[in-house]
Amino acid sequence: MNMDDVKLQLYIDGELDQKETKEVEDLIKTNPSIRKKVEEYRQINNLLFEKYKSIEQENIPQKTVDLLMQEKKSFIKQIFNYEIKLVNALAAAAVVLFVAMFSTYNFDNNLNNLNVENKNAILDELDNIIGEKEMSSLTSSIQQKNIEYKINREFVNNSNENCMEISFYEFKIKDLNIDEAIFCNKRLIKLKFFKGDLKPI
Amino acid sequence: MNEKDKKELMILMPKLRRYCYSLTNNKDLGDDLLHDSIVKILSKFDFLKIDNFQAYVYRLISNTWKDNLRKKYTRNEISISTEGIENDPALTVKDKDNLDYISAKDDVFERVQNLSEKLKETLMLVTVQKKSYKEASEILQVPIGTIMSRIHEARRILTKQNDELKKEIKK
Numbered sequence: 159m160n161m162d163d164v165k166l167q168l169y170i171d172g173e174l175d176q177k178e179t180k181e182v183e184d185l186i187k188t189n190p191s192i193r194k195k196v197e198e199y200r201q202i203n204n205l206l207f208e209k210y211k212s213i214e215q216e217n218i219p220q221k222t223v224d225l226l227m228q229e230k231k232s233f234i235k236q237i238f239n240y241e242i243k244l245v246n247a248l249a250a251a252a253v254v255l256f257v258a259m260f261s262t263y264n265f266d267n268n269l270n271n272l273n274v275e276n277k278n279a280i281l282d283e284l285d286n287i288i289g290e291k292e293m294s295s296l297t298s299s300i301q302q303k304n305i306e307y308k309i310n311r312e313f314v315n316n317s318n319e320n321c322m323e324i325s326f327y328e329f330k331i332k333d334l335n336i337d338e339a340i341f342c343n344k345r346l347i348k349l350k351f352f353k354g355d356l357k358p359i
Numbered sequence: 360m361n362e363k364d365k366k367e368l369m370i371l372m373p374k375l376r377r378y379c380y381s382l383t384n385n386k387d388l389g390d391d392l393l394h395d396s397i398v399k400i401l402s403k404f405d406f407l408k409i410d411n412f413q414a415y416v417y418r419l420i421s422n423t424w425k426d427n428l429r430k431k432y433t434r435n436e437i438s439i440s441t442e443g444i445e446n447d448p449a450l451t452v453k454d455k456d457n458l459d460y461i462s463a464k465d466d467v468f469e470r471v472q473n474l475s476e477k478l479k480e481t482l483m484l485v486t487v488q489k490k491s492y493k494e495a496s497e498i499l500q501v502p503i504g505t506i507m508s509r510i511h512e513a514r515r516i517l518t519k520q521n522d523e524l525k526k527e528i529k530k
Binding site: 205211214221222223 | 365
C-alpha cells in the first residue's frame, strides 16, 4: 500500500480534510490513471450502496418487530437480574462491614494503651478544637491533630423550640467517651462527656 | 431492555437490516440474521454495561453472522471462501457469451460475496453503512490502520478481478 493508494482510499471514503481533499482532486485532474482508479472505486461503492439501500424502504418483518416490542422479562431473567444486583449489594455491604470492624478493632486496641496523662493531653487538645462550630470542621480538626475518633450514632430531633434542628452525636475520642455532641441548626452548642461533665461552648 | 432502548433499537432497525442484507446478500437470510441478532440482544442486554450501543449492535450482528457461517461450515453445508481470487467462479468461466451476459453489476456483487468475511464486513460498514473508519474500528474492535488495510485489500482484490475479467472478455 503506497502513499498515493492510502490517500486515494481516504479520499474515496471522505476521511481527508479540506486541504488534502483539494490536493487529491488536483492530482486526479492531471493524472488519468489515478482518475480511472478513483472512478473504479467509486463505482464499486455506488453499486454496493444502491443495491443494499433498497431494503430500507421495505417493512421490517413483523415477527422481529413483535419480538422487540412485546419482550417481557421471563421470571428466571428477573430472578437472575435481581440476583446480580443482590450479589453487588452484598459485596458492598461486606466491604463496609469489614472496614467498620477493622477500624473498630484498631481503635479499641489503642484505647487499652492510654494512660491518664494522655487523657489530659487530649482534653487540652479538645479545648483548642471545639472553637470550631460545624461538625464537619470539628472532625476534620480532630483528624488534623491525629486524634483517633469514632462517631457511633447520629440522630436528629426537630422538636426543640429554639433550634430548628438538634443533632446528637455520640462518639469516642480515644478513651474519652463523649456521650453527646449537641448541635443546634448544625452548629455545635455543647459536648457532654461520659462522666456527666457538661462543657458549654 | 427499557422502552427508551427499545425505541432506539427500533429506529436503528432499517439500517441494521441493510447491514444484515449486505453481509448475507440474501433478503431472507438477512431477515433471519436480524431476527437472531435481536434475540441475542434481548437475552444479553440487561446484564451488560454498554458504552456504545450502536457499535455493540453492529458487532453483535457481525459475530452472529460469522457464528452462523461457522456452524454451516462444520456441517459441510457451505465452504467459506478465502480472500484470494482462486475461488471466484466468474473467473473460471471461459465462455465469452456467458461472460458478456453477466452484467458488471452482478460481477461486483458476486465477487464481494467471495471476499473473506473480515474484508466483506469492513467494506460493507464503510461503503454501505457509510461508517467512518473510526466508527468501523469501534464496531469491529480493531485499530483504524487495520480498517484502512482491509478496505484497501478488498478494493485491490475487486479491481484486480475486474481487470482479469475484462482481459478474459477481450480474448
